[in-house]
Amino acid sequence: VRNPGQTENSIYRGGRTVREYIFTKAEQDGRLEREDVLELLSIAVGSVDYYRLLELAEADAHRRFGNKGQIYAQIGLNASPCPANCGFCSLAKDVFNPDNSFTLPIENVSGIAGQLAEAGADEIFLMTTADYDNEIFLKCGEAVRKLIPPTMRLVANVGDFDLSYASELRSAGFTGAYHIRRLGEGKDTQLDPRQRIKTLDAIKSSGLELYYCVEPIGPEHSYEEIADEIIRGRDYEADVMAVMKRVCVPGTALWGRGEIDSDEQAKICAVTELCVKPRRAMGVHEPDLKSLRAGANQIYAEVSVNPRDLSLKTETGRGASVAKAEAMLKETGWGHQRR
């Protein structure tokens, strides 16, 4: 059941409605507790409180991020049947055609990264399937590091790893890692949720920046589950936080479960911004105008493989270009400064 049972403005605390109390706390930069998060998530889309929530999160993000939007660019390094077999992913071993497998040569990866940096991306992400070779990935990182500005952040989005490999990532020039305990992890994926947490611990211990995300959100996920991941992002002091709805990719195991709409995603985005207040950026993945008006200031451009796309060149499919991302930031009132 999606709503935890409260009716609008039905519960009182200190003479005020609970919701009024939470809004005031959020306005005053107070810490939102789990029950506050659940109450905000239960707000009905389209209600007066819904628009108040979105406005509050938008104002909060503009104030905290100084009106600056950010564009990260992600390159998918390989396509092959991935053993993690995530039920929403076009690369899952049960659905990906092995005949379509490929791995981008290292020089291509570094070349694309250089172009994306030149085009105006703020940070570069390298993404692989869960079984990509660790040593080759380090070499990719080293090659990219040489072709992008020295101060530009470089982020790994790979399978699980330990502290020793996290340190190797740093030595290769990576500054951060995108890693998550997914909604439905271990049920809709063939990955061990405990291993995901160990990797989060390794990232934090290594000094890499952590990029966390509440994802992939589907209509079946309860607000309790969503709140757990919002709070986890805060507990891990994610440097960058994000929300992402699950995209229904035809042929994947979870295709039939459907999607949440951008109004619902914007609400989750707003609550996440107000609860986590990530230090550097609050993202929505993939780019979405509504969430950019609800607390998000960061979106992605994407090149090559993308788990949410059947095209192996997502730049010709779902993937946004840096120019498109820049236009979306501008349309929603976010400035974007080129390096």
Ligand code: SF4
């Ligand atoms: S989402 Fe990532 S880990 Fe899961 S199947 Fe796809 S490529 Fe593998």
